[in-house]
Amino acid sequence: MQKFETLTGIVVPMDRANVDTDAIIPKQFLKSIKRSGFGPNLFDEWRYLDHGEPGMDNSKRKLNPEFVLNQPRYKGAQILLARENFGCGSSREHAPWALLDYGIRAIIAPSYADIFYNNCFKNGILPIVMDARTVDQLFNEVQANSGYQLTVDLPSQTVRTPKDHSVAFEVDGFRKHCLLHGLDDIGLTLEHVEDIRTYETKRKQAAPWLF
Amino acid sequence: MRTLYDKLWDSHVVRDNGDGTALIYIDRHLVHEVTSPQAFDGLRMAGRKPWRVNANLATPDHNVPTTQRAKGIADPISKIQVDTLDQNCAEFGITEFKMNDIRQGIVHVIGPEQGATLPGMTVVCGDSHTSTHGAFGALAFGIGTSEVEHALATQCLILKKSKSMLVRVDGQAGNGVTAKDIILAIIGKIGTAGGTGYAIEFGGEAIRALSMEGRMTLCNMAIEAGARAGMVAVDDTTINYVKGRPFAPKGAMWEQAVQSWRDLVSDAGAKFDSVVILNAADIQPQVTWGTSPEMVIGIDGKIPDPNSFADTVKREGASAALKYMGLQANVPISSVAIDKVFIGSCTNARIEDLRAAAAIAQGRQVAKNVKLAMVVPGSGLVKQQAEQEGLDKIFRDAGFEWRDPGCSMCLAMNADRLEPGERCASTSNRNFEGRQGQGGRTHLVSPAMAAAAAVQGHFVDVRDIK
Ligand code: SF4
Numbered sequence A: 001m002q003k004f005e006t007l008t009g010i011v012v013p014m015d016r017a018n019v020d021t022d023a024i025i026p027k028q029f030l031k032s033i034k035r036s037g038f039g040p041n042l043f044d045e046w047r048y049l050d051h052g053e054p055g056m057d058n059s060k061r062k063l064n065p066e067f068v069l070n071q072p073r074y075k076g077a078q079i080l081l082a083r084e085n086f087g088c089g090s091s092r093e094h095a096p097w098a099l100l101d102y103g104i105r106a107i108i109a110p111s112y113a114d115i116f117y118n119n120c121f122k123n124g125i126l127p128i129v130m131d132a133r134t135v136d137q138l139f140n141e142v143q144a145n146s147g148y149q150l151t152v153d154l155p156s157q158t159v160r161t162p163k164d165h166s167v168a169f170e171v172d173g174f175r176k177h178c179l180l181h182g183l184d185d186i187g188l189t190l191e192h193v194e195d196i197r198t199y200e201t202k203r204k205q206a207a208p209w210l211f
Numbered sequence B: 001m002r003t004l005y006d007k008l009w010d011s012h013v014v015r016d017n018g019d020g021t022a023l024i025y026i027d028r029h030l031v032h033e034v035t036s037p038q039a040f041d042g043l044r045m046a047g048r049k050p051w052r053v054n055a056n057l058a059t060p061d062h063n064v065p066t067t068q069r070a071k072g073i074a075d076p077i078s079k080i081q082v083d084t085l086d087q088n089c090a091e092f093g094i095t096e097f098k099m100n101d102i103r104q105g106i107v108h109v110i111g112p113e114q115g116a117t118l119p120g121m122t123v124v125c126g127d128s129h130t131s132t133h134g135a136f137g138a139l140a141f142g143i144g145t146s147e148v149e150h151a152l153a154t155q156c157l158i159l160k161k162s163k164s165m166l167v168r169v170d171g172q173a174g175n176g177v178t179a180k181d182i183i184l185a186i187i188g189k190i191g192t193a194g195g196t197g198y199a200i201e202f203g204g205e206a207i208r209a210l211s212m213e214g215r216m217t218l219c220n221m222a223i224e225a226g227a228r229a230g231m232v233a234v235d236d237t238t239i240n241y242v243k244g245r246p247f248a249p250k251g252a253m254w255e256q257a258v259q260s261w262r263d264l265v266s267d268a269g270a271k272f273d274s275v276v277i278l279n280a281a282d283i284q285p286q287v288t289w290g291t292s293p294e295m296v297i298g299i300d301g302k303i304p305d306p307n308s309f310a311d312t313v314k315r316e317g318a319s320a321a322l323k324y325m326g327l328q329a330n331v332p333i334s335s336v337a338i339d340k341v342f343i344g345s346c347t348n349a350r351i352e353d354l355r356a357a358a359a360i361a362q363g364r365q366v367a368k369n370v371k372l373a374m375v376v377p378g379s380g381l382v383k384q385q386a387e388q389e390g391l392d393k394i395f396r397d398a399g400f401e402w403r404d405p406g407c408s409m410c411l412a413m414n415a416d417r418l419e420p421g422e423r424c425a426s427t428s429n430r431n432f433e434g435r436q437g438q439g440g441r442t443h444l445v446s447p448a449m450a451a452a453a454a455v456q457g458h459f460v461d462v463r464d465i466k
Helices: A027-031 A094-102 A114-121 A132-144 A173-181 A185-206 B004-010 B037-046 B076-092 B107-114 B128-136 B145-154 B179-190 B212-225 B236-242 B251-261 B312-325 B351-361 B380-388 B391-398 B447-456
Strands: A006-014 A079-082 A106-109 A126-129 A149-153 A158-160 A166-168 B013-016 B021-025 B028-031 B056-058 B122-125 B139-142 B156-160 B163-170 B198-203 B229-232 B274-279 B286-288 B296-298 B340-343 B372-375 B423-426 B441-444
Touching: A006 A106, A006 A132, A027 A094, A027 B076, A079 A132, A094 A114, A106 A132, A114 A126, A114 A173, A185 B013, A185 B021, A185 B145, A185 B156, B004 B139, B004 B198, B004 B229, B028 B107, B028 B145, B037 B076, B037 B145, B056 B107, B107 B122, B107 B128, B107 B212, B107 B380, B122 B128, B122 B145, B128 B139, B128 B212, B128 B229, B128 B236, B139 B229, B145 B156, B163 B179, B179 B212, B179 B274, B179 B286, B179 B296, B179 B447, B198 B212, B212 B229, B212 B236, B212 B351, B236 B251, B340 B351, B340 B447, B351 B380, B351 B391, B351 B447, B380 B391, B423 B447
Parallel strands: A006 A079, A079 A106, A106 A126, B028 B056, B028 B122, B122 B139, B163 B198, B163 B274, B198 B229, B340 B372, B340 B423, B423 B441
Antiparallel strands: A006 A149, A149 A158, A158 A166, B013 B021, B021 B156, B286 B296, B286 B441
């Protein structure tokens, strides 16, 4: 997993509540057996005017000019500004894979769906929770200023605006540690092999039908 | 004094990491073709093996065709995904019910059907509707692919304990009001993010009265209320359902298991972080009108006017939904005509669901304006049982199509889908934009309500079908 320390990047505003994972990456692209290559199909149904299918040459498809990702001012965005309950719906990790593949490394929203939130951390994306009022204000600033950038600083848990206004955010200690060092959870868990074996032995006695 | 969730959590802690997270042991891991290939790749790349191979059970469900299955899968990309599952299971020695096995079906239908889901277990699967298995007094929740790999490699997950919520449904549900209506009414009340961060226990008289099929429907949609896990305490209904199933314990071990399962209830006086109470008698058969499961009304209701929502986000959401759904405010939902009917999915494709739909379809005909009404059993065994009971004949005679088991038009990854603008009465769990096909319009209902809509050509109160 890619490390996450600090990031200064263009912000793209997704002004819609309850954006679900079907919208982030439509189901036809879930047929891929790979982890990468989902970027061109991020928000496919909103982003293109035609219906997308795997294997299409996306560079030849007609873009929806109204859709925010297609507006030149947000080109190269690395930070997604979103509304409440972002990432609801299915558990598909293809959603964070698509965001990452597109170039998004941090998301700012008032709230997220649990599974999506969790999946982000496993892929080096930092989902930041901020109160709805601050998010509202950021939406105003992004929309008013072309090329608007934010700086996300994970070690100090702050987001800095261009005017040097700084907003603090919370993040779980364990998740922060993994992101900062790009750690793989499986490796960490396998440091506790003995604990797992001890648990299994005990459990086998108490509930033998489970084994 | 502990809640059911506390008990399930406590009995699975391998190690407290001391930072708010714990290493939690996983008893059962269910695997399907869509969210597993990258996890198996990860194992191979790291040279790892599954920690405990018999804790896993696999089946293909999302991509499988529901007609002419013997001919194989026509879509080459879907075929690769299903073949990849077969290869991975063969390579790692995981039990798999393949596409043409009678035991194949939607992963959340076959786990319970096989007794692979047992009370007191932790059950995970790379699928958000894993919450279904909580109906057995189990801790069951969906995970992403990284966690699928983690569960395969270590038989554990690193988790943070959720807050606990009790949703209590008091009294008795009226005639024609099913588990589906109860859960839709709950989501209508607390919203799709109402349960975020919580594990929900469903309790109260109306829940106790539900069959296991009904409890599975209920827990299935806990995720639509934002809760990763939903659960129901163990009682005789649970134990009677599990008894005799292929993977369930037998003989003396069965007695021992039952004794321990009896404790899988919240202690009297256990404290929940949040409590929500509904009255079953107030719940009407439900129909969703929008693009989120919380956009739901009783069959006697009218489509709401977006201006009636005080909250701006809700108001904008409602107007966008009405636009997408092609609906007018203030119109009675019962006057809305439909194009297709889908009876199936991990929410409502068990035998009891099919019986309820068949009871309405019997001796009637699918209305002329309905282009397609399909029934997709949840598993090969559900299909077989339904055929033994003659339900297939009832459906066919009424003009429904009788298909092979799988996810089908619940998410339209196979050939079954809505065309743009088509309106569907569906027994599935998500009415998101494009869920059943790009531009498709989904209304979530119970199986009986779907069958009633099929024969009337529009939504109708199932209690009026005599
Ligand atoms: S039936 Fe639908 S909700 Fe259930 S597992 Fe299949 S696709 Fe997911």
